[in-house]
Amino acid sequence: MKITEARPYVVKNLKYALNPSSIAVVGASRYPNKVGNAVIRELQKWGYQGAIYPVNPRADKVEGLKAYHRLQDIKKPVDLVFLAVPAHIVNAIMHDCVAIKAKVAVIATSAFKEIGRGDLQDLITQYCRDHELPLIGPNLVGLGTPYAHFNCGFIPYLPVPGTVAMISQSGANLLAALGTSQENHFGMSFFVGLGNKADVDFSEFIEYGEQDPHTKCISVYSEGLDSPEAFLKSCKKVTKPVVVIKVGGSKIGNKAAFAHTASENPESDAYYDKVIKDAGAYRATTWQEFLDVSLALGLQPPMMGDNIVMITNGGGAGLLSCDHFERRGLPMHELKEISPLLTQRMRAYMPMFGSPLNPVDISGTATPIAYKGAFQQAYRDPNVDAVLGAICPTAITDVAAVAQAAIDVHESCKKLHKPFVMICQGGGECHDAIMRLRDNGIPAYATAEQAVNAMVALRQYGKKVAKK
């Protein structure tokens, strides 16, 4: 249900959603194929340290824990109530939540507005609002944070710890992001599936992200923006970058968004595009871009000018990059225009057939020492706003050593507050290098265009920062 701005009582209580001292699971099942059982097992498996109270009217024990017949039987404070019960029971449980003064309710249950039961969903939502009980969901997959070893839902894995807050209306896409996190070292601060988003809104999680000390980038997957004013206000209020992927803009996508999360998109995609733009958020077009841009904004400082220097041992990666920079409206400049002195200095790190044009092609024979020197010179030149490095493995390229050179320079030049991004295009040794670079705070990508998108987002964020 629509709101016009983030509600303070909701934002305040979201800490109980993501860092609860105690959780009651209503619908805690003894059968391992049930959601209400999986939730408890995942909480235990990943090392949640708070109290877990299974609630089941027909069980005394679930997964080795004492079970309670009703929420009221717990008799201890409950921060979060997780509901995995059939839809027609949910309303009664919400009354119990209010009775025991729970801080937040999370409803996993499906079959509400998305299949035509909008009345029931609205009834429950209004009840929660009347009693200032934030409701997350319904129709969601779960939420959690690696920093508290907290995995609450039917979610196969925690992400690696990091700086991106992942707020997703789609459970499947949230799970995909978590899988990517594990597989490609995409670090997250916390994650939440919002599902039908009946009550708690994007705007409220955006404001919570601003407060969360681990979060540096707030990323939102949206199927419908039913409270655009609240979104706009919260985005303008926060200092951290916000990345949005908004779907449902196509003719059939509009219908699919309703069938999936009961999201309504009464306005054209151009309208939502304008809202996101006015909000100063970055709108990603593809899922890959969404992840790539989020990673960069979570790891690197804003880019405060347009002068990017690219250093590569392969002309091909350079060409793909400069074409894509121009395509994205941030064309590269020749090095001699940025800094004639740097142009001369770069000559020391390349053979005769290299090119200091920009992309600076230090050639396929480049050693880790040549890379290091070129990176340092570029970083330290006061006319340079950002550095993009590329490793293209030839038979003589020591990919791991070049990655280490990048990590060393990045570490020693961090205080200059310039974005540093890497491309490692190739096979297994490049994948390994990407992982190590990411672990050391450098956004690294397998293709040139991904890195360019990341830099475009850092520049856009730089412009937003400059305005403030």
Added chain:
Amino acid sequence: MKITEARPYVVKNLKYALNPSSIAVVGASRYPNKVGNAVIRELQKWGYQGAIYPVNPRADKVEGLKAYHRLQDIKKPVDLVFLAVPAHIVNAIMHDCVAIKAKVAVIATSAFKEIGRGDLQDLITQYCRDHELPLIGPNLVGLGTPYAHFNCGFIPYLPVPGTVAMISQSGANLLAALGTSQENHFGMSFFVGLGNKADVDFSEFIEYGEQDPHTKCISVYSEGLDSPEAFLKSCKKVTKPVVVIKVGGSKIGNKAAFAHTASENPESDAYYDKVIKDAGAYRATTWQEFLDVSLALGLQPPMMGDNIVMITNGGGAGLLSCDHFERRGLPMHELKEISPLLTQRMRAYMPMFGSPLNPVDISGTATPIAYKGAFQQAYRDPNVDAVLGAICPTAITDVAAVAQAAIDVHESCKKLHKPFVMICQGGGECHDAIMRLRDNGIPAYATAEQAVNAMVALRQYGKKVAKK
């Protein structure tokens, strides 16, 4: 140097470039850090079965092989001469090549036109043309094919065997593609770096690809299209699909293309865009799209109509897909418009809260059996032109079993000649599933938009096939 059409003597001789019985390596060095040494080691390491003749005026043995002081000393037929000597010696060696009646010359040496020595490059090229000796290069990384265990150049690995012919002007991007091949099971039939492309042209490799029995898709990375008429004619002549990524269209990219491979782009990017379109080739924008589309065209039949059915267990993947289909000009249609009967049948494979809209959302609880049934129904419906499947791992999804279901259905329905593409978005188990699907002939991708691009290309190829 420009040609106006592919020359028959060149196309005929390219079999000696990619399947030579004997190779002479001129500049065969005894020092392991030299290109002329690496070439011989790579040939041996990957199991090349033909004769290898090192040529070195100051050595009698190189890497355990008898060395010759001059090409003329070999006294046996030589199919391919590989040159890794300084630029100023190349001209003299070409005379030797003609003297011994070599079938093809491959020049790895750099420092020709790309650093201002266009005269020398043209002199050598004209000499080769006068004597009908095809010259590949100069300034290239190498060439090879996994089918002959043939890796000729300074290239760290062979690709996995497959159906894509990779013709790349950039060595670094070729190496990246080879690395991706190993890492992501992107199969290739053969690969070649063209470098400055002084003599042998894209068009001639495109016509060779048409003849090569392993090749099903011909993929070209181009920094300059200096013989557009020849490209156009060859693309129109061949029946196999051609994919092109053409760079150098940006202001700085135009200069970088010259600095890299001496490529000149006197016309606007719109001109080259039109040439590629008129040729009936698919133009990819990003490197990822280039690989994704090539893989699909190499594995699947053309798509002969617009009716795509998507089957997914996650609404998010469905939404990303239908938005991207519309963005790419191939909007999805509702299932009830494609086939009312299929709409009814699909209900059997989903719970109450699933959706048969299209994307067909069989929900997060979908079993491998449900997937199999849904895939089969979609495949067999005569109104359906192509099937897109998506796996989004929930805590209860058996990703490997669903992938196996896809492989089984694909195998049994191959004779229907409809494209089948998969999305597996997530972590390690999805990566493994993607590898298995690809090994079994199904193009599979980690994100929805990649799969959509693949299907758009299959449709475009279908339209080209229908015209013939």
